[in-house]
Amino acid sequence: MNKYLENVLEKTKNKNSNEPEFIQAVTEVLTSIEPVIVAHKEYEQLALLERIIEPERIITFRVPWVDDNGQVQVNRGYRVQYSSLIGPYKGGLRFHPSVNQSIMKFLGFEQIFKNALSGLPIGGAKGGCDFDPKGKSDSEVMRFCQSFMTELYRHIGADIDVPAGDIGVGAREIGYLFGQYKRIKNGYEGGVLTGKAVSYGGSLARTEATGYGLIYYMREMLKANNNQSFNGKKVTISGSGNVAIYACQKAQQYGAKVIAMSDSNGCIYDKNGIDLDLIKQIKEVERGRIKEYLREHKDAEYIETIDRNDAPIWTIPTDIALPCATQNELSLTSATKLVNHGVIAVGEGANMPTEAKAIEYLQTNDVLFAPAKAANAGGVSTSAIEMSQNSMRYYYSFEEVDKRLEQIMINIFKACEESAEKYGCSGNYAAGANIAAFRKIAKAMKAQGIV
Numbered sequence: 001m002n003k004y005l006e007n008v009l010e011k012t013k014n015k016n017s018n019e020p021e022f023i024q025a026v027t028e029v030l031t032s033i034e035p036v037i038v039a040h041k042e043y044e045q046l047a048l049l050e051r052i053i054e055p056e057r058i059i060t061f062r063v064p065w066v067d068d069n070g071q072v073q074v075n076r077g078y079r080v081q082y083s084s085l086i087g088p089y090k091g092g093l094r095f096h097p098s099v100n101q102s103i104m105k106f107l108g109f110e111q112i113f114k115n116a117l118s119g120l121p122i123g124g125a126k127g128g129c130d131f132d133p134k135g136k137s138d139s140e141v142m143r144f145c146q147s148f149m150t151e152l153y154r155h156i157g158a159d160i161d162v163p164a165g166d167i168g169v170g171a172r173e174i175g176y177l178f179g180q181y182k183r184i185k186n187g188y189e190g191g192v193l194t195g196k197a198v199s200y201g202g203s204l205a206r207t208e209a210t211g212y213g214l215i216y217y218m219r220e221m222l223k224a225n226n227n228q229s230f231n232g233k234k235v236t237i238s239g240s241g242n243v244a245i246y247a248c249q250k251a252q253q254y255g256a257k258v259i260a261m262s263d264s265n266g267c268i269y270d271k272n273g274i275d276l277d278l279i280k281q282i283k284e285v286e287r288g289r290i291k292e293y294l295r296e297h298k299d300a301e302y303i304e305t306i307d308r309n310d311a312p313i314w315t316i317p318t319d320i321a322l323p324c325a326t327q328n329e330l331s332l333t334s335a336t337k338l339v340n341h342g343v344i345a346v347g348e349g350a351n352m353p354t355e356a357k358a359i360e361y362l363q364t365n366d367v368l369f370a371p372a373k374a375a376n377a378g379g380v381s382t383s384a385i386e387m388s389q390n391s392m393r394y395y396y397s398f399e400e401v402d403k404r405l406e407q408i409m410i411n412i413f414k415a416c417e418e419s420a421e422k423y424g425c426s427g428n429y430a431a432g433a434n435i436a437a438f439r440k441i442a443k444a445m446k447a448q449g450i451v
């Protein structure tokens with residue numbers, strides 16, 4: 001490895017030794033941009049990599065709230081304002097008990113690259129809290145969101161930092177957060193949050209965007225490789241949240257047979273094809289467990305997750321696997337099983353769902369691999385379209401937004417393909433995505449001086 005890259009990586013590991021997810025994300029990027037670093041000797045003197053790796057700002061704060069029993073609870077909130085090079089900080093909020101600084105930094109770091117790839121004027125950020133919305137009443141979630149925003153509001157704004165949803169943060173949470181922001185600020189600043197409901201400034205097609213975008217990207221990747229398509233292919237999709245549900249919907253529209261989906265407890269396998277209306281009812285309306293699927297489909301199978309390192313969904317033979325749940329959910333063990341069963345493509349709907357060793361294994365076994373920062377960029381891209389609609393005080397139709405989203409995903413795929421080809425790693429779309437995004441970021445950094 002190039003000496004400069006090696007030194008930066010070493011320093012990053014030493015300085016952040018208790019942040020494994022963050023180190024994983026940085027390592028993945030640094031190891032694939034070597035040809036660009038070699039071609040630009042000046043980057044070392046400018047400490048370009050060191051500056052990209054260090055967040056502009058990290059905010060952590062106390063979130064006290066009162067539960068339904070009158071007991072005071074305290075959670076820890078975060079906002080990592082990573083990079084404002086290309087536009088206002090932009091990235092989702094995650095409410096999940098696993099949230100910590102390492103996870104916030106890995107997500108924020110990835111977001112800089114994803115947002116650069118989108119071609120839209122948005123910087124990179126991430127935030128969230130170790131609060132678990134699961135099993136909480138609506139009033140508890142509201143009180144929590146109000147407390148969270150009472151601190152966060154002073155750090156955000158339509159031209160400063162624009163949060164959105166992520167795991168555990170959907171339309172309900174965004175609504176409560178927005179209501180509290182508006183109340184504190186005494187003004188209607190629609191563009192301060194995205195993922196809003198359409199009734200008060202949200203964008204049509206934002207709910208569908210990440211899942212649809214993933215399938216548009218996959219469609220382009222399949223087409224570019226022997227003119228393949230979704231039609232008639234078996235597909236397995238992990239998770240059953242926002243990304244998974246709409247990936248399933250678009251894949252089904254393209255003639256694929258989705259045979260399995262999951263949640264954090266286990267997966268359902270329905271060889272007749274997933275009944276998506278039922279999944280939506282269980283997950284979006286009832287907020288229940290995926291196991292409930294069996295109540296209407298007695299011949300489907302439920303397999304409980306015992307070992308996360310060998311998640312049952314990846315043991316089911318499939319043509320296309322779409323990890324859409326969480327980080328590091330597809331291990332080397334799982335990748336081996338997928339390859340043995342003849343998988344042809346893996347597309348990351350979640351952020352960093354595939355372990356580094358698993359990616360390497362898939363690629364050396366000629367499995368087409370669509371990396372998260374490119375393949376799931378449809379969500380944030382549509383958030384940026386929501387921001388522009390808010391600025392214009394205007395709405396686009398569902399079809400207009402969907403068309404723009406589709407074109408953005410086509411452009412992102414082309415950028416990954418061309419960069420991989422130009423820098424000698426043809427077909428490696430993960431390297432292509434990192435290189436294309438890094439080149440754009442590096443140019444902006446050089447132009448803006450030492451800041």
Ligand code: NDP
Pocket residue numbers: 165166167168169210238239240241242243244262263264265308324325326327329349350351376377379380
């Ligand atoms: P949701 O909260 O809507 O859904 C998450 C889903 O993943 C739930 O079904 C959850 O199950 C499941 N899950 C969580 N952990 C595991 C696990 N270990 N194994 C299996 N399933 C699990 O989140 P989203 O769909 O919004 O986000 C999913 C991923 O996509 C995340 O990585 C997120 O960062 C990424 N992403 C999301 C975007 C968006 O627009 N929403 C944009 C870009 C990326 P359970 O109900 O049991 O918790």
